[in-house]
Amino acid sequence: MTITEDIKYVGVNDHDIDLFEGQHQVENGMAYNSYVITDDKIAIFDTVDAHFSEEWLANIKNVLDDAKPDYLIIQHMEPDHSASIGIFMENYPDTTIVASAKAFTIMKQFFGCDYAEHQLVVKEKDTLELGKHTLTFVAAPMVHWPEVIMTYDSYAKVFFSADAFGKFGALDVEEDWACEARRYYFGIVGKYGAQVQALLKKAAGLDIQTICPLHGPVLNENLDFYLNLYQTWSAYEPEDKGVLIAYTSVYGNTKKAAELLAQMLVDKGCEKVAITDLARDDIAEAVEDAFRYDRLVLATTTYNGDVFPFMREFIESLTERNYQKRTIGLIENGSWAATAAKVMRQLFEKSKEITFTETTVKIMSALNEESTTQLENLAEELCK
Numbered sequence: 536m537t538i539t540e541d542i543k544y545v546g547v548n549d550h551d552i553d554l555f556e557g558q559h560q561v562e563n564g565m566a567y568n569s570y571v572i573t574d575d576k577i578a579i580f581d582t583v584d585a586h587f588s589e590e591w592l593a594n595i596k597n598v599l600d601d602a603k604p605d606y607l608i609i610q611h612m613e614p615d616h617s618a619s620i621g622i623f624m625e626n627y628p629d630t631t632i633v634a635s636a637k638a639f640t641i642m643k644q645f646f647g648c649d650y651a652e653h654q655l656v657v658k659e660k661d662t663l664e665l666g667k668h669t670l671t672f673v674a675a676p677m678v679h680w681p682e683v684i685m686t687y688d689s690y691a692k693v694f695f696s697a698d699a700f701g702k703f704g705a706l707d708v709e710e711d712w713a714c715e716a717r718r719y720y721f722g723i724v725g726k727y728g729a730q731v732q733a734l735l736k737k738a739a740g741l742d743i744q745t746i747c748p749l750h751g752p753v754l755n756e757n758l759d760f761y762l763n764l765y766q767t768w769s770a771y772e773p774e775d776k777g778v779l780i781a782y783t784s785v786y787g788n789t790k791k792a793a794e795l796l797a798q799m800l801v802d803k804g805c806e807k808v809a810i811t812d813l814a815r816d817d818i819a820e821a822v823e824d825a826f827r828y829d830r831l832v833l834a835t836t837t838y839n840g841d842v843f844p845f846m847r848e849f850i851e852s853l854t855e856r857n858y859q860k861r862t863i864g865l866i867e868n869g870s871w872a873a874t875a876a877k878v879m880r881q882l883f884e885k886s887k888e889i890t891f892t893e894t895t896v897k898i899m900s901a902l903n904e905e906s907t908t909q910l911e912n913l914a915e916e917l918c919k
C-alpha cells in the first residue's frame with residue numbers, strides 16, 4: 536500500500552488473535568501497522584507482533600529490494616509493535632534504532648538487549664534528516680505508555696501517531712471507523728484524557744494531511760472528523776445524546792425493569808436508547824456506550840450486601856477511566872435488604888461532575904405498582 540510516493544505500508548493483519556491486550560474481543564482481527572520511508576536514508580516505523588515477523592520482513596524486502604534500512608524508529612514498546620526488533624536486527628544489523636530513552640529501558644526489560652551500539656536517543660522536538668523528509672519527534676508520554684514518541688514528517692505532512700487514532704480490526708475487513716476506534720480509545724487510552732489533550736494541542740500546531748497510526752487504517756481525508764472525536768473523547772464530553780441502560784439480573788426481574796424503562800424512554804422519544812446485559816455482552820462495548828452517551832442507568836441486584844460482580848466490574852471500568860460529566864439513574868433490586876443503589880453511588884464517590892437523578896428505583900424482588908411508578912418517574916426525569 537502506498538501512502539505517498541515514498542512512504543509505503545508494510546504492516547500485517549492478524550486474524551488468529553483471540554483477545555487483544557489479553558482482554559479485548561476483536562472479531563475482525565487486528566492490524567499491526569508499519570511504514571517505510573525511502574529517501575536518501577531509509578527509515579522504518581515500528582515492528583509487528585512476533586507471530587508475524589517473517590511476513591513483515593518479506594513486506595519490507597518487497598519495498599526495499601536489496602537496499603538496507605538506515606533507521607528503525609520505535610515509537611511504542613508494547614510487544615505488538617516491538618517484538619520483531621530482534622529478528623529485524625539479525626537481518627539488518629547495521630540499522631540505527633531511534634527511540635526515546637525510556638523506550639530503550641523497556642526494550643532491555645522485554646528482550647534483554649537495548650542495542651547500545653546502535654542507539655539514537657530522541658526526545659521532544661529532535662529532528663532526523665532523511666533527505667527530502669525531515670522527521671520531528673513529538674513526545675506523547677502516557678498516550679498510553681510513558682515511552683511513546685510520535686513523529687511528524689514535515690515534507691510529506693504525515694503524522695505517525697503510534698497508538699493514537701488507532702482502532703480494532705484488521706485492514707482487510709470493511710467496517711465503520713468510529714465504533715471500533717471508540718471502543719479501542721476508551722478501552723485502552725481512556726484513562727489518559729489529559730495526556731491526549733496535551734498531544735492534540737501539539738498536533739494543532741502541525742500541518743497534517745495524513746495520520747499513520749499503528750493500528751487501523753491510514754487517515755487521509757476529513758481529518759477534522761477524527762481530531763474532533765479525539766477532542767470530545769479526551770475531554771470526557773458526551774459524543775451523542777442518549778441513554779445507556781446497563782443491567783445485571785439473576786432471576787430476570789431486574790432485566791424486566793431495565794427493558795420496561797428502555798421502552799418508556801423510546802415511547803417518550805428519547806434520541807437513542809442502548810441496553811446491555813453486563814453478564815453476557817461485551818463490557819468493553821458497554822464502556823464505549825457509557826462514554827458515548829450523556830445519560831446512564833445502572834440496574835442491578837443486591838448481592839451479599841454488595842452489587843452483582845459484573846456491575847462492580849463495569850462501574851470500576853468507568854471510574855478508572857475518569858468517567859465524568861454524565862447523569863446517572865439507579866435501579867436496585869433485593870429480596871430482604873436492598874443496598875445496591877447505595878453501593879453504586881459510593882463507587883462514583885471520587886468521580887467528577889456526576890449528577891444522580893432524583894428518582895432511584897427500588898424493586899423488592901419483582902416489579903410492583905410502586906416500583907413501576909418509580910420507573911415512570913425515572914423515565915420522565917431522564918427525558919426532561
Ligand SMILES: Cc1cc2nc3c(=O)[nH]c(=O)nc-3n(C[C@H](O)[C@H](O)[C@H](O)COP(=O)(O)O)c2cc1C
Pocket residue numbers: 783784785786787788789790836837838839840841868869870871872873874899900901
Ligand atoms: C448469591 C445471592 C446473594 C444475594 N444477596 C442479597 C442481599 O444481600 N440482599 C438482598 O436483599 N438480596 C440478595 N439477594 C437476592 C436478590 O438480590 C434478589 O432476589 C433480586 O430480586 C434478584 O433480582 P433478579 O430477578 O433480577 O435476579 C441475593 C441473591 C443471590 C443469588
